Amino acid sequence: MSVVSVAVPRKGRPLEAVVERFARGAPDAVIESADDIVSTLRYEKAVTKGEAAPEGSVYERLERYSDPDSAHAPEFTLLRDSRPGMPRRIVFDSLTLPLGDHTVRLVGREEPFRALRKHEFALGFDSADLVLEEVVGLSDEPLRELSEVNDRIDPLDTDVRVVEGLDDTVHHTLLATPDTCAEGPLDRDFLRGYEGPLCISPRYERLVEAVVGTGALEGVEFVYPGDDDREEEAHIADAGAGVYLTVTGSTARDHGLVVGERLFPSETVLLENAAESGPESEAVVDALFAAPTA
Known part of the structure; x- marks a missing residue:
């Protein structure tokens, strides 16, 4: 065998x-x-x-x-x-x-x-994050579930x-300070009206573009955590809004952040x-x- x-x-x-x-x-x-x-x-x-x-x-x-x-x-x-x-x-x-x-x-x-x-x-x-970072096509329509990923892969790009x-799931989650999202729910629609910094990990630029839709990022400026030893949630609180991996969101709340929409499962x-x-x-x-x- x-x-x-x-x-x-x-x-x-x-x-x-x-x-x-x-x-x-x-x-x-x-x-x-x-x-x-x-x-x-x-x-x-x-x-x-x-x-x-x-x-x-x-x-x-x-x-x-x-x-x-x-x-x-x-x-x-x-x-x-x-x-x-x-x-x-x-x-x-x-x-x-x-x-x-x-x-x-x-x-x-x-x-x-x-x-x-x-x-x-x-x-x-x-x-799954690496697949989104490397081969999924970008669109104004956000990518929400793993089941949608294959439809976004160009067959000429990869087999x-x-x-x-495997269900070892954590989520890329939208986070913001209460002042930043004071006027409504913290979701993808919030991003369509938001203008300002969005703190993310540098390696997740394309992933974030895929899961929120390209049109939602008009007026949004990607910024990145600094070189100090603080947790990423602290840097998001400094920026006002960001996307980070969460399980329960307890650490984000400890930094005074509102835990918003789960944008995409990371597994x-x-x-x-x-x-x-x-x-x-x-x-x-x-x-x-x-x-x-x-």
Whole structure:
């Protein structure tokens, strides 16, 4: 039986969502491997951020995490952090595991979506945000749901399409100070009448244009959080309005912000390159999203 390779993120919430989905209803060894990946990378993130004291050098820890005698043990590797003064970081490399009647090899990539665009894989997981940032067409009509994304992708641009989300959802949410939105609901219609600064992350310009519609941004000036250590909600409060990822909105309210419309779900999605897909990869998709048995 051949092995179906699937590109996945090397770290972070999207990788956790992926391994948790593959572990659902899986043998105990796979569940243990998924737990191992999550706990190891959370610890290594804490080490990188200076929130935990490392137990041994990075090379000693990397050796300790390896188990060459286990068929389903995860493998890790080192990633050089590009930020000045930051150490090498341990990240996910690969894991081979059963999925129904198939064998899947999860392969860590810095940019799974781009690996699919280059036809290196038939299947992969990445943030829906990256799809919006790179390939969706812009329109005056706002993009509201994941189900609308594929209709906005130019088939001449890429063969990659969104298959389904993993429901690890946070939302790009419209936020503003009470004075800024005093005259009505804080929603997309508010933006059509708003003129002034809108604080966003620099990498989300195209995404924000897609989810609010280009016409709503006339008279709006994108501004970005400063270089200080304050939370992004503090910078939005300085600007008067902004778009940021929220779960409950509690941090935004702590900064005196009104939590407005949820503009678009940010979640991990399964992606498929139709030009590379075949019966085996399609069977993996079917098995992955099959209803769990009681």
